[in-house]
Amino acid sequence: MARPIYEQQKSFFRRAYEAGETPWPRVKPTPAVARLARRLKRERGRARVLDVGCGEGRHMICFGKEGHQAVGVDYEPLALRKACARIDARAVHSHLRFILADAFRLPFRQASFDALVDSGVFHHVKKTDWSRYLNGLTALLKAGGYLHLTAFSTRFKHYPGERRTRNWIVHRNHYDHFFRKRDFAAIFGRCFDILAIEEEKQSLHVFWHVLMQKQPR
Numbered sequence: 001m002a003r004p005i006y007e008q009q010k011s012f013f014r015r016a017y018e019a020g021e022t023p024w025p026r027v028k029p030t031p032a033v034a035r036l037a038r039r040l041k042r043e044r045g046r047a048r049v050l051d052v053g054c055g056e057g058r059h060m061i062c063f064g065k066e067g068h069q070a071v072g073v074d075y076e077p078l079a080l081r082k083a084c085a086r087i088d089a090r091a092v093h094s095h096l097r098f099i100l101a102d103a104f105r106l107p108f109r110q111a112s113f114d115a116l117v118d119s120g121v122f123h124h125v126k127k128t129d130w131s132r133y134l135n136g137l138t139a140l141l142k143a144g145g146y147l148h149l150t151a152f153s154t155r156f157k158h159y160p161g162e163r164r165t166r167n168w169i170v171h172r173n174h175y176d177h178f179f180r181k182r183d184f185a186a187i188f189g190r191c192f193d194i195l196a197i198e199e200e201k202q203s204l205h206v207f208w209h210v211l212m213q214k215q216p217r
Helices: 005-019 031-044 058-065 077-085 087-095 127-140 183-188
Strands: 048-052 069-074 096-100 113-119 141-152 168-171 174-177 192-202 205-214
Touching (some): 005 077, 077 087, 087 096, 127 183
Parallel strands (some): 048 113
């Protein structure tokens, strides 16, 4: 019997960290996330930030350097061990906290964060689970707090000449969903105001960076 897709994904990520050859960046933060870190410092001084699927901590360190308290969650223990061992994390160690947890079961109080970062998790969540995932994140964010999302564009390709006939595939035992610019208002517009959307192209890999702000209730 085939294993559920999320179990297959977890094995894929574990093998990637064990090999030290992840297909996603591990060191430098994306410019859009760095801008959010500076924005939070201007507006709020010292913010509390949650990085869901933090991996090896590249965005955590960025927030820590701006004086924020950054909490990173990942379900892969090796990723967290590598994050804690980073040399560039030592200077901001007191600003960082790493927690082993699943993104569907986050162990935090409601409205306890000023900002949330999802850099590459949502596009691995099946559409049937979007509401469950997003409701959990939204509840953790304060009114007026920021959500920064990085997700695959429909122009993303895994290899030259790749052709797709739908907006999702199972690739190398994990689920990938691809988004159009107009999709974000439809998915997030009920709870968030969309402040900025930009598309970034890294050779064959094309991503959306979306900055949103939670609407007051």
